[in-house]
Amino acid sequence: MTRLILAVLLGLSLAVPAFAHDPRPGPNGGLKVDAGARHHAELVVNGTPQVVVFLYDANDQPVSAQGYRANAILVVAGATQRFALQPGEGNRLTGTAPVSVPAGTRGAVQITAPDGATAQARF
């Protein structure tokens, strides 16, 4: 019976969900957050309209952005700016905002993978 109890305890310990990663500084100077179940995303904004999102997998290895599509929704100076991001070189998704985006801007990026799966990252 002891083994049975141990097995139940093991199952319960697995059932407790671990906490998601907190937002953390990324290697490119932006903020890296979890994007859905399989990706991490880093948003880099530097005061210009140019917005870059770096894609990583769950192990923080760069993922090629080819075939990905993304929409950015950013709050700039109290207004919402929506624009599309296109795949760039490597693991970059790049886009141009209608206004300059200062560093530390909050917002969300909706990412569509080549297989149609969607993910969101909130910065």
Added chain:
Amino acid sequence: MTAPLSYLLAVLMMLAAVFGALPAVAHEGHDHGAPPPPVSVTIAPRADASSADFELVAIARGAKLRIYVDTFRGNEPVQGADIEVDGPGGTNKATAMPDGAYTLDAPWLARPGRYDLAFTVQTGDAIDILTATLTVPEPPAPPIPTVSLWNALIGSAWAQDIQARFATRDTSLWAVGGGAFVAGLVVAALFRRRSRAAITAILAALVVISATPSDADSPSAAAPLMAERDIAQRFADGAIFVPKTTQRILAIRTLFTEERSFTGTVELPARIIPDPSAAGFVQASVAGRLMPPPGGFPRLGTRVEAGDVLALVQPAIGAADVTSQQQQSRELDQQIAIIERRLERFRQIQSVIARAQIEDAELELRGLRTRRANLERAPREPERLVAPVSGVIATVQAVAGQIAEPNAIIFQIVDPSRFWVEALSFEAHAINGSANGRFGDGRTVTLAYRGSGLADRNQAIPIQFSVEGAARGLRAGQLLTVLASTTDERTGIAVPRTSVLRGPNGQSIVYEHTNAERFLPREVRVEPLDGTRVLIVSGVEAGKRIVTQGAELLNQIR
């Protein structure tokens, strides 16, 4: 099948059940996205998100998305916000409903699947973007045969398979997984007892069940088609799922905990006393018969001014006094008669005696008559009892004709706007000046320290406070608890008294608002702080949301 093998079966079935139950994706030791939403067949598909300012719950209701937005810290409904939703239907604006919720046409909700939604919430001064993932479950599907789980366990694509399974959030998984686990346990127990007949029966039952993948396996499978009802419910771990609609009805409000240092507090038993300089007794100085003044005795509650005549005391004269008084009056009468006679004789022989002699006799007669008159009147004059202070008559012991003793209290006068509180302390506390009084019914009064005695009374030190501000509804003799701040300091989290409840096991608990629709009881240790708040010294950290209003109602959810 041997007993160890049956254990393995039970464990594997249970693991399958547990993994199937996990609604969030766990990879590499952590999971992404929101913590698990509560699982119930009766609740509608929902997603929640929160930011520093807002907390949002989106609920799929047919082809409409219903959105509830509250403040993150206080859980107050956010009214009049502009909400834009970026989802499968593009960017759409939600419209406010009369009940405080927001609604959005979402025909895509008819298709099962996993939808990533970004909500832009804008109120007058704050704008925020919240993201949430709403999963619409598949319509009732045939139950997944146990064999496919076995294959999935063995196969390399096992994780993806499981993920796809719970992505659909199929309730039948629950039924199958849970049922399999229980069945495994039963089989294991029976194998241990080696009850052959029972084993045969169980095996037969298993064969029948696996051979007929009917709706009987998952009676809840039809639930999504039925009207979904969001009802509050309590889970085995004590957590409570409370839908936003219910939270609004119960007016649940929370407090964002901050750790601060507070001055120490002592609780002292106390009673209300009249302010000594604004209260007075009316007593007779002589024993006598009470007489009402013109207009009668003042009644209870009558406002009187200092100097008002409240009663008259007709002094009672003892028998000995009466005798001596009579004797004295007869003596005086006798002397008056003698002097009168002498004066008469003098007047007849006016011409031969000195004028001065007549005048002396006249003066003496006048003096004697005055003394006689005073002797008649003096004891008959009633004593006037006057109010020593202005105030309200608090007690009346006066009845017309009653004999009042010299020390008896006939009236007590109290100024209802000035009360003091006398507390008894069994230790010498260094009171720093401010204090609160709390009555049994929860009312509180602000007190100011006046002084403490140095002589013990009933092995305790009397400490006096004055009631500050309007002292409405107080009366002398009322019992209360004084919470006086002392000079020592403590740190902790101050919460209203209404937050702290008594758990089923007698421990003090508070409810923490962990997720948008989830509340968790937390055991705490509290110390008194002041009349309305208590100090949580352990059990809850800073930065949590603790229910301050409606906690009692939450505690009743079963």
